[in-house]
Amino acid sequence: xxxxxxxxxxxxxxxxxxxxxxxxxxxxxxxxxxxxxxxxxxxxxxxxxxxxxxxxxxxxxxxxxxxxxxxxxxxxxxxxxxxxxxxxxxxxxxxxxxxxxxxxxxxxxxxxxxxxxxxxxxxxxxxxxxxxxxxxxxxxxxxxxxxxxxxxxxxxxxxxxxxxxxxxxxxxxxxxxxxxxxxxxxxxxxxxxxxxxxxxxxxxxxxxxxxxxxxxxxxxxxxxxxxxxxxxxxxxxxxxxxxxxxxxxxxxxxxxxxxxxxxxxxxxxxxxxxxxxxxxxxxxxxxxxxxxxxxxxxxxxxxxxxxxxxxxxxxxxxxxxxxxxxxxxxxxxxxxxxxxxxxxxxxxxxxxxxxxxxxxxxxxxxxxxxxxxxxxxxxxxxxxxxxxxxxxxxxxxxxxxxxxxxxxxxxxxxxxxxxxxxxxxxxxxxxxxxxxxxxxxxxxxxxxxxxxxxxxxxxxxxxxxxxxxxxxxxxxxx
Amino acid sequence: xxxxxxxxxxxxxxxxxxxxxxxxxxxxxxxxxxxxxxxxxxxxxxxxxxxxxxxxxxxxxxxxxxxxxxxxxxxxxxxxxxxxxxxxxxxxxxxxxxxxxxxxxxxxxxxxxxxxxxxxxxxxxxxxxxxxxxxxxxxxxxxxxxxxxxxxxxxxxxxxxxxxxxxxxxxxxxxxxxxxxxxxxxxxxxxxxxxxxxxxxxxxxxxxxxxxxxxxxxxxxxxxxxxxxxxxxxxxxxxxxxxxxxxxxxxxxxxxxxxxxxxxxxxxxxxxxxxxxx
Numbered sequence: 001x002x003x004x005x006x007x008x009x010x011x012x013x014x015x016x017x018x019x020x021x022x023x024x025x026x027x028x029x030x031x032x033x034x035x036x037x038x039x040x041x042x043x044x045x046x047x048x049x050x051x052x053x054x055x056x057x058x059x060x061x062x063x064x065x066x067x068x069x070x071x072x073x074x075x076x077x078x079x080x081x082x083x084x085x086x087x088x089x090x091x092x093x094x095x096x097x098x099x100x101x102x103x104x105x106x107x108x109x110x111x112x113x114x115x116x117x118x119x120x121x122x123x124x125x126x127x128x129x130x131x132x133x134x135x136x137x138x139x140x141x142x143x144x145x146x147x148x149x150x151x152x153x154x155x156x157x158x159x160x161x162x163x164x165x166x167x168x169x170x171x172x173x174x175x176x177x178x179x180x181x182x183x184x185x186x187x188x189x190x191x192x193x194x195x196x197x198x199x200x201x202x203x204x205x206x207x208x209x210x211x212x213x214x215x216x217x218x219x220x221x222x223x224x225x226x227x228x229x230x231x232x233x234x235x236x237x238x239x240x241x242x243x244x245x246x247x248x249x250x251x252x253x254x255x256x257x258x259x260x261x262x263x264x265x266x267x268x269x270x271x272x273x274x275x276x277x278x279x280x281x282x283x284x285x286x287x288x289x290x291x292x293x294x295x296x297x298x299x300x301x302x303x304x305x306x307x308x309x310x311x312x313x314x315x316x317x318x319x320x321x322x323x324x325x326x327x328x329x330x331x332x333x334x335x336x337x338x339x340x341x342x343x344x345x346x347x348x349x350x351x352x353x354x355x356x357x358x359x360x361x362x363x364x365x366x367x368x369x370x371x372x373x374x375x376x377x378x379x380x381x382x383x384x385x386x387x388x389x390x391x392x393x394x395x396x397x398x399x400x401x402x403x404x405x406x407x408x409x410x411x412x413x414x415x416x417x418x419x420x421x422x423x424x425x426x427x428x429x430x431x432x433x434x435x436x437x438x439x440x441x442x443x444x445x446x447x448x449x450x451x452x453x454x455x456x457x458x459x460x461x462x463x464x465x466x467x468x469x470x471x472x473x474x475x476x477x478x
Numbered sequence: 479x480x481x482x483x484x485x486x487x488x489x490x491x492x493x494x495x496x497x498x499x500x501x502x503x504x505x506x507x508x509x510x511x512x513x514x515x516x517x518x519x520x521x522x523x524x525x526x527x528x529x530x531x532x533x534x535x536x537x538x539x540x541x542x543x544x545x546x547x548x549x550x551x552x553x554x555x556x557x558x559x560x561x562x563x564x565x566x567x568x569x570x571x572x573x574x575x576x577x578x579x580x581x582x583x584x585x586x587x588x589x590x591x592x593x594x595x596x597x598x599x600x601x602x603x604x605x606x607x608x609x610x611x612x613x614x615x616x617x618x619x620x621x622x623x624x625x626x627x628x629x630x631x632x633x634x635x636x637x638x639x640x641x642x643x644x645x646x647x648x649x650x651x652x653x654x655x656x657x658x659x660x661x662x663x664x665x666x667x668x669x670x671x672x673x674x675x676x677x678x679x680x681x682x683x684x685x686x687x688x689x690x691x692x693x694x695x696x697x698x699x700x701x702x703x704x705x706x707x708x709x710x711x712x713x714x715x716x717x718x719x720x721x722x723x724x725x726x727x728x729x730x731x732x733x734x735x736x737x738x739x740x741x742x743x744x745x746x747x748x749x750x751x752x753x754x755x756x
Binding site for chain 1: 518521524525526528529530540541544545580581582583584585586587588589590591592593594595596681
């Protein structure tokens, strides 16, 4: 028997054993989580997530070469990405590929999930137009969104990414579409990207390891105070141009982007206005512990407060007011354990914070809302095929947009009940098991539980709202 | 019955862990202050290298059939880029540099993004694939004397050596890798192999400095038809040959080509018909 055949048989046997093992392992947490979980929320589109076996096929590397555990990149994968999806070994141009090679991959996650919200608002069947507050729990088999990932090089030092994405109903949009000119003037410090792309967030939401409705996003990246009219999300892909650079081994990185003020929505719905995003980071070795990285980031943006319309449709965003996000992060590796810590401060103009059009007077006592948030996410990579995930986030309002009502009542546009109104705590934990690891496709058994509590936002009682997700999925990409 | 089934499954799973990769023997590696540990290198090998070099290190990974040139077979302990004489084992630092540098015109990328410790751990693990590392010692590194000045005479002499030593038979009269023997060359595994094309290549396999090229003359590229010239040429001759080879890199701006241009020197074409001498 040849080594190849023997290897294939062994791989098959291993895969079967792996599946059995994963099934047994999955049952216990399933029941544990089922008991623990208590509530639900909105359905979560699982789109824009990055893992591209097309690259693995092109270069003959296993997923684990670029991913700590896909889709999370490791240092080698980050360098590959920063170098314009090029390894730099003179085999990067498409001319090296077989004519039949097409740089495409698709990812979707059939799943079972349970969503629960303890104080959800529902329509009052006896009183049209009114709402009630009640606990809702839904569960069942479902689909995630679909990502069609195409990317690679058009020529040496010209790279691209195109990601048509569908939500779980099949409605498509372009999650990413960009072209990048790499290593300009033969320097890795000069790369220019134009199109729709993810901000150079070191903690990438597109490579998040958690998938559930509640845990499949970074709360910090999307938080705006209750009643705020800003639609911006730091985790959303944006439209614009980016100047990015890095040292040859990627230890030093920077990025500066000029972006349209429309949160990545096409057809210039906000009319005019530009945002800026700046980030820089430095990595260093800490003996045998691994590569550590520290970085800073800042986003300065503008958002409209009202619109000029045409036949009822938005024509131009007017009364643009400013907002910002700024923070720093550290990525700490202690052999198989890695911990990411992130702090972020956010602030908005009072018009945005109170949802007031700039051509109208501000509510009495209105101020610019401000908040602080932090995240700690840890992974224990048992081996390239098994990773444990844990994340805790909290967000604390440091200044409410509206005055605090002495009777603890939330009156939209007038007052908020307390200084902690809208604060968030979020906990997510789970694991991913990859039964096989090769360069042709990826498959993961995913099990996760997430719980989010927001202070005093229940629509009727003004109490805290707790939402939770339990998620079991078969995440595959080919 | 069920208990037996579970026992069998666990037994197979337990054994599979041992069969998948060879048991790690105590075989450390050291470069400077770094000490590589094979047990840690094994995990890294599994993550980064196994797809091409295979679980047994024999270059028969799942991607090997699609790769040209083929991945290195570590069980043979034959390495192209060494600082040691031909036929001998390389230094740990040679393997360490190769992993960090990668190999142009192959599927082996630069693994510089890995930490120093990770790379030396990989070296330690790679050394577990062949018993040669237990029985033999690496050779004594070749000495690289100080480079001689780049002069028109040195380039001319290198040109003559290129003719005399019949480098052109493989590399071609203009260094384009198209010599009369080029099409017939195979490596030690009988795989076709192409001679280096100086005109196109931007970087050399074993390093891009003049010292690296000098070293290749003296060590040869084991496992390929490129021999060692350590017993054939003197150090000064080797430096002259380096200077001439630089003039064949028509896409590279270097002092050698600039000197020829400024002095108005035109080298006579290499004559494929005449074996040696001018």
